[in-house]
Amino acid sequence: MLVVVAPLLVLIVTSFAHGWFYPRVLPSSFDVSAWADLFAIGAHRDALMNSLSLGVATAVVATALALPLGRAAALSPRAVRRTIALLAFTAVALPPVALGVGLQLSVLSLGLGGTLSGVLLAHLVPALGYLTLVFLGVFTRWDARVDETAATLGANGFARWRLVLIPLLRRPIAEALALGFLVSWAQVALTLLVGGGAVRTLPLDVLAMLQAGQDQRAAVGALALTIPALIVLGASRAAARNTPAVVA
Amino acid sequence: MTPLLDVRALQVSFGDASHASIGLRDVTFSVLGGDCLAVLGASGSGKSSLLRTLAGLQSSVAGEIVANGRTVTTLPAEQRDVVYLHQEPVLFPHLRVIDNVAFPLVLRGIAKAAAQRRALEWLQRLQVGDVAQNKADALSGGQRHRVALARALCAEPAVLLLDEPLASLDPAVRRDVRAALLEARAASGAAMVLVTHDVDDALAVATHIAAIGSGRVTAPATPHAILAMPPDLETARLLGIFSEVPGIIVPRADGAEFNWSGGTVAAGHLPAGSAVAVLRAHDVQLHAADHASAHACTVLARNDAAHDVVLTLRGANETAVQLRVALGTPVAVGDVVHVTLVNARLFPSP
Numbered sequence: 001m002l003v004v005v006a007p008l009l010v011l012i013v014t015s016f017a018h019g020w021f022y023p024r025v026l027p028s029s030f031d032v033s034a035w036a037d038l039f040a041i042g043a044h045r046d047a048l049m050n051s052l053s054l055g056v057a058t059a060v061v062a063t064a065l066a067l068p069l070g071r072a073a074a075l076s077p078r079a080v081r082r083t084i085a086l087l088a089f090t091a092v093a094l095p096p097v098a099l100g101v102g103l104q105l106s107v108l109s110l111g112l113g114g115t116l117s118g119v120l121l122a123h124l125v126p127a128l129g130y131l132t133l134v135f136l137g138v139f140t141r142w143d144a145r146v147d148e149t150a151a152t153l154g155a156n157g158f159a160r161w162r163l164v165l166i167p168l169l170r171r172p173i174a175e176a177l178a179l180g181f182l183v184s185w186a187q188v189a190l191t192l193l194v195g196g197g198a199v200r201t202l203p204l205d206v207l208a209m210l211q212a213g214q215d216q217r218a219a220v221g222a223l224a225l226t227i228p229a230l231i232v233l234g235a236s237r238a239a240a241r242n243t244p245a246v247v248a
Numbered sequence: 249m250t251p252l253l254d255v256r257a258l259q260v261s262f263g264d265a266s267h268a269s270i271g272l273r274d275v276t277f278s279v280l281g282g283d284c285l286a287v288l289g290a291s292g293s294g295k296s297s298l299l300r301t302l303a304g305l306q307s308s309v310a311g312e313i314v315a316n317g318r319t320v321t322t323l324p325a326e327q328r329d330v331v332y333l334h335q336e337p338v339l340f341p342h343l344r345v346i347d348n349v350a351f352p353l354v355l356r357g358i359a360k361a362a363a364q365r366r367a368l369e370w371l372q373r374l375q376v377g378d379v380a381q382n383k384a385d386a387l388s389g390g391q392r393h394r395v396a397l398a399r400a401l402c403a404e405p406a407v408l409l410l411d412e413p414l415a416s417l418d419p420a421v422r423r424d425v426r427a428a429l430l431e432a433r434a435a436s437g438a439a440m441v442l443v444t445h446d447v448d449d450a451l452a453v454a455t456h457i458a459a460i461g462s463g464r465v466t467a468p469a470t471p472h473a474i475l476a477m478p479p480d481l482e483t484a485r486l487l488g489i490f491s492e493v494p495g496i497i498v499p500r501a502d503g504a505e506f507n508w509s510g511g512t513v514a515a516g517h518l519p520a521g522s523a524v525a526v527l528r529a530h531d532v533q534l535h536a537a538d539h540a541s542a543h544a545c546t547v548l549a550r551n552d553a554a555h556d557v558v559l560t561l562r563g564a565n566e567t568a569v570q571l572r573v574a575l576g577t578p579v580a581v582g583d584v585v586h587v588t589l590v591n592a593r594l595f596p597s598p
Contacts, residue, residue: 143338145334145336145338146338146340148303148305148325148332148334148338149332149334149338149340150340150351151304151305151324151325151326152303152304152305152325152326152328152330152331152332153326153331153351153352153355153399153400153403154326154352154355154356154403155326155351155355156324156326159355163351163354163355164340167342168340168341168342
């Protein structure tokens with residue numbers, strides 16, 4: 001608990017601290033200038049908006065793809081299921097720099113180097129890996145009798161998704177959206193390599209501010225990175241509440 | 249009268265798609281609307297595979313399934329007009345009971361309020377109207393069965409398939425669900441097929457019984473007919489109410505004779521060879537005095553059961569046989585009795 005709370009407290013104090021240098025125990029004064037700059041300075045605002053839009057798009061697209069992919073994998077013969085799981089795990093387990101270099105070449109060949117779309121494609125790779133593993137786990141334990149019952153009562157594939165599966169999967173879907181958002185939100189290496197510096201996101205801005213010795217602004221940026229993560233996690237837990245589990 | 253379910257020369261596979269093998273061959277039967285066929289079989293005989301094939305939850309290898317005059321053999325489950333109820337009732341946990349029952353009507357585009365009115369009618373018919381507003385996971389075992397039945401009937405299917413609905417229920421719930429099945433049969437015009445391994449369940453609910461085993465399904469017969477004359481030894485064994493007496497059929501000038509360790513029985517014109525006589529308790533008569541066609545047998549053991557008494561006897565050739573006799577039969581271990589077999593059904597030894 002302390003290892004989580006202590007750095008956050010330091011960040012909060014630093015974000016308001018003016019002239020806080022070693023060996024001072026406390027800052028000489030406090031102000032909100034760095035917080036105002038986050039929204040006032042166009043570059044920071046753009047970086048924040050890029051991060052938000054990339055996070056939302058990654059969450060939605062990766063969830064929309066991983067949900068049917070995880071289900072198809074779970075219903076497939078064991079060899080197919082294991083292959084899909086291995087590919088998904090590879091996308092998660094590869095070092096981001098190695099993955100980024102490979103993706104950079106692919107994205108460049110598509111003419112998307114240095115674009116928001118290119119970075120989105122890059123973020124989707126690890127997000128899709130994570131979420132496919134999540135839904136593979138969900139559907140491996142899924143009670144197939146629920147689908148069968150709905151089918152023999154007259155529900156076609158679309159109706160089964162709409163009236164049965166999605167309502168029952170509210171919890172894992174909410175968690176997947178949160179996870180997809182967070183994978184993109186915290187991404188540095190892939191954004192840097194595929195975005196080529198042309199696509200600015202909040203994590204990149206925080207690193208740049210740290211390198212430039214702008215500790216107060218960096219602290220504000222770091223806290224700004226934390227807040228949506230906490231909101232997303234809280235929202236996903238709230239959405240998941242009272243959702244019945246349907247596992248065999 | 250046209251049957252609502254007509255199954256013709258169906259082949260059913262066992263196992264999943266990757267390890268399937270032909271399990272049942274040449275399955276042919278039909279069920280009229282309002283009738284209930286109980287398919288009686290041991291575990292692993294393919295009862296559930298048969299139902300799943302009829303429901304479209306697994307594909308058939310060959311043959312034809314006709315539901316309500318329409319060939320549905322290759323149609324997906326949702327287009328068959330066939331509702332399948334799992335052994336353990338599956339209710340949608342995110343819906344209230346009334347919405348579970350209204351589910352098939354909502355699928356057809358019926359307005360929610362109208363669908364709920366119809367759903368409530370079915371719930372009331374099956375005597376669970378009072379739980380309509382409950383969540384599905386707040387019901388007792390018997391209520392879950394009744395709600396699942398109400399939902400199935402609300403779909404107004406041509407065919408209703410019931411996969412061992414009474415298995416693994418405690419006696420009180422079992423009685424309750426049996427009653428619900430009878431109510432469902434009376435209230436619905438659907439052709440019902442129920443699979444079970446329990447002859448009492450079959451007798452309680454079904455209008456016809458067929459047996460499944462060795463990759464075949466016997467021709468359906470009324471419960472009375474199948475009890476009077478099982479179509480084969482395997483079915484007789486499955487029914488679990490018969491004694492088996494081994495012996496030999498010996499040809500005679502005036503007709504064959506079945507010789508067993510306790511005596512002889514006329515065997516009509518059956519071919520010579522090893523045979524098994526199957527008998528119900530009331531087919532066995534014990535006599536204290538000598539009898540023309542009976543040897544003296546010694547009672548080695550007596551086991552009193554709920555419906556009959558099982559006696560272990562040693563006959564003339566020292567072979568021990570077990571016979572079911574009527575409750576209250578006044579014999580004790582060590583008694584010497586003479587046994588005559590009335591109405592013995594003879595089958596060649598397997």
